[in-house]
Amino acid sequence: MAQVMEGKTLAEKIKAEVKAEVRRLQAESGQVPKLVGILVGENKASEIYLRTKEKTAQSLGIVSEIRRFPQSLSQEELIDQLRILNEAPEIDGLLVQLPLPPKFETNRVIEAISPEKDVDGFHPLNLGRLFMNEEGLRPCTPAGIIELLKFYGVSLEGQEVVIIGRSLIVGKPLAAMFINENSTVTICHSRTRNLAGIASRADILVAAMGRPAYVQPELVKEGAVVVDVGINYVSEASFIEKIFGDDPKKRQDLQEKGYTIVGDVHPAAREKASFYTPVPGGVGPLTVAMLMQNTLLAFKRRRQLG
Numbered sequence: 001m002a003q004v005m006e007g008k009t010l011a012e013k014i015k016a017e018v019k020a021e022v023r024r025l026q027a028e029s030g031q032v033p034k035l036v037g038i039l040v041g042e043n044k045a046s047e048i049y050l051r052t053k054e055k056t057a058q059s060l061g062i063v064s065e066i067r068r069f070p071q072s073l074s075q076e077e078l079i080d081q082l083r084i085l086n087e088a089p090e091i092d093g094l095l096v097q098l099p100l101p102p103k104f105e106t107n108r109v110i111e112a113i114s115p116e117k118d119v120d121g122f123h124p125l126n127l128g129r130l131f132m133n134e135e136g137l138r139p140c141t142p143a144g145i146i147e148l149l150k151f152y153g154v155s156l157e158g159q160e161v162v163i164i165g166r167s168l169i170v171g172k173p174l175a176a177m178f179i180n181e182n183s184t185v186t187i188c189h190s191r192t193r194n195l196a197g198i199a200s201r202a203d204i205l206v207a208a209m210g211r212p213a214y215v216q217p218e219l220v221k222e223g224a225v226v227v228d229v230g231i232n233y234v235s236e237a238s239f240i241e242k243i244f245g246d247d248p249k250k251r252q253d254l255q256e257k258g259y260t261i262v263g264d265v266h267p268a269a270r271e272k273a274s275f276y277t278p279v280p281g282g283v284g285p286l287t288v289a290m291l292m293q294n295t296l297l298a299f300k301r302r303r304q305l306g
């Protein structure tokens with residue numbers, strides 16, 4: 001019987017630890033961390049994600065604020081704003097909610113964030129430090145995945161890991177983290193030949209492709225650990241019925257919200273796993289928890305607090 005890896009449980013534990021540490025440091029130093037999230041243009045999903053981050057931060061005693069800018073903002077103006085926020089002494093964490101509207105060059109914008117405030121861990125300096133296996137701010141989703149596997153006692157050393165997806169947010173940094181844990185890593189992507197052959201070798205299979213229920217049982221080795229990063233908003237009732245049958249929760253979602261969230265892993269594929277992450281409630285909650293941990297870390301380093 002496959003065991004569920006509840007990201008929610010671990011996320012609550014991490015947040016409680018951050019909260020206690022924030023409280024302790026406030027009592028000792030009179031200072032509190034501050035996190036600023038930037039939202040450019042209108043994007044419903046981004047607005048929800050950013051508000052969740054703001055609310056979570058506030059619930060842990062971290063001062064948090066969203067700065068909203070119109071779509072008409074130019075890249076130069078955005079970079080100027082970032083420079084101002086980089087210089088602001090009271091701000092410890094600074095993130096730009098992605099995706100940016102298409103006219104922006106995301107990499108140029110990320111490069112403009114001060115590496116010491118880059119709580120998303122996407123700045124080249126922080127990614128470089130990750131590849132060098134040195135301390136730095138780590139990208140939140142991959143860091144959460146490693147924490148979750150360790151929490152459930154999954155051994156990483158020497159394990160054959162296959163990651164499907166090569167984005168800078170998930171697949172690539174996660175590969176570096178597994179290598180740092182002495183795993184043997186393969187990254188697959190949209191041009192990979194024989195995906196099923198490679199994926200089905202994996203002791204640990206990570207699906208981070210953004211394709212609802214794409215990972216079918218034939219991609220999973222019996223007893224593998226399966227991590228599902230995918231968050232796909234699906235509104236097509238016939239598709240949901242085909243995958244989940246008459247699942248009452250999914251039916252209720254469709255009726256009430258007009259969509260339901262589906263991971264990249266087909267439910268039938270989970271049955272072959274020894275451990276798997278659910279969607280929702282698996283990797284998702286950990287991403288925000290790790291962001292809080294990064295904000296605390298940036299705060300302590302910048303202000304030299306122990």
Ligand code: NAD
Binds near residue numbers: 164165168229232287
């Ligand atoms: P992305 O679109 O940047 O990258 C997707 C990757 O999947 C690409 O490298 C692509 O080559 C690969 N891919 C796509 N189709 C494929 C196929 N048929 N076969 C093999 N490879 C294929 O996406 P992303 O930002 O890395 O996000 C991936 C998924 O993870 C999305 O569903 C996203 O919503 C989710 N996500 C979740 C969290 C979280 O907190 N849980 C965080 C980030 C992303």
